[in-house]
Amino acid sequence: MAFKICSIASGSSGNCIYVGTDQVNILVDSGISGKRVALGLGEIGVDPTRLDGIFITHEHSDHIKGVGVLARKYKIPIYATKKTQQAVLNYRQIGKMEHAHFIEIRPDENVTLKDMVIHPFRSFHDAIDPVCYTFLHDGKKISVATDLGCYDEYIVSKLVDSNVLFIEANHDVKMLEVGGYPYFLKKRILSDVGHLSNELSGHLISSLYHQNLSHVILGHLSQENNFPELAYEAVRAVLMDCAHVDHERLKLFVAGRNSNSKLVVVG
Ligand SMILES: [Zn+2]
Ligand SMILES: [Zn+2]
Structure with missing residues (x-):
């Protein structure tokens, strides 16, 4: 019984993650x-x-960005909250899309597709109604949490017990502070509805660590304010300080901006 995740693209230039079982194939976003x-x-x-x-x-x-094409060409249903559906329809470059392309989801309410349960939950981000997702299959759990400026007990409670975590490590705070972004943008990214820094990502992973967490994939890296090696080392440094984390066993890697990550198979 395979339960798998593969990042197809990750970063501010476009995001798309595949999650699948033997019976179900889905994408998280298509940017x-x-x-x-x-x-x-x-x-x-x-x-x-x-x-x-x-x-x-x-x-x-x-x-x-790519949702309209996929919905039309392959007739794939688009799952989104009511407010997000409207915001997608309002996006000028989405092409011809209508309400009939969508299926409504609500935060904290499961969606079951054959042998997979999809659980959306609210996140902190400057969008109309942002959510993150956990996926359940055969007693195993894969979680995807990107585009969140901070996390709280609610978010931790949703991500707890994951076997695989796909977590944002967006920026290095110092690079962002001294970098060329305009002030308002720096402020936005650093805010509670912006993006997780490498350090915060490390702390979140540390608080979620347990013996059955086998893989952590770092994603949504900023092109301007981060490097894959830096994100990896910064998160690793936080985890190294945590006595409860088994560094030898935990597989940590960074998802590529424009290429497939490793295909991680759980269980
Ligand atoms: Zn994003
Ligand atoms: Zn965003």
């Missing part, structure tokens, strides 16, 4: 072209016509 999605899925042997749904986190263009 890249339909062509790139098809290529990425092809590399892991998934036919895009077999996608059962695209679960949208929020309406920022790096998460929805």
